[in-house]
Amino acid sequence: VVTSGRGVCAISIGDDRETLIRDLHDQFPRTELVEGDGAVGATVAAFVDDPARGLALPLDAQGTAFQQRVWRAVREIPVGATASYTDVADRIGAPHAVRAVARACASNALAVAIPCHRVVARDGALTGYRWGVARKRALLDREAGA
DNA sequence: CGTTAAGCTTGAA
């Protein structure tokens, strides 16, 4: 979990601590990463354990105007529910930008906080996920149970 | 069931 002065600006998932840190450093070149303890990390972990309670943290999502719109729409998907790329496209007023929506999700830095894992193909299939389809399925399963 | 074209944003060249 990476925080800026304004809030959480990145949440990432990975198997290997090394690569994870390297990637983050890559993503925030001008930033000195401080390894922390964190109350914030704990909060996020708790949220993953029990998605139903919601994540009460200030988010500092950085992206283009289009991405912001997509992310906002995605955050409105209720826990345990899913939406198709088409649904999201409709919701942001760009019914034909389906593929662009996918790309926006793909470039989301805030894993779980912005539930791009709740966006699936129109037929319900889990087509892809930045951190691996397996994780996407795991998250959805957990939310469905809640 | 495999292809194909439509459609929009992004990051790199």
Place this chain on the structure above:
DNA sequence: TTCAAGCTTAACG
């Protein structure tokens, strides 16, 4: 500014 590519999708052969 041009271009290829993406977590798509509906239509076709």
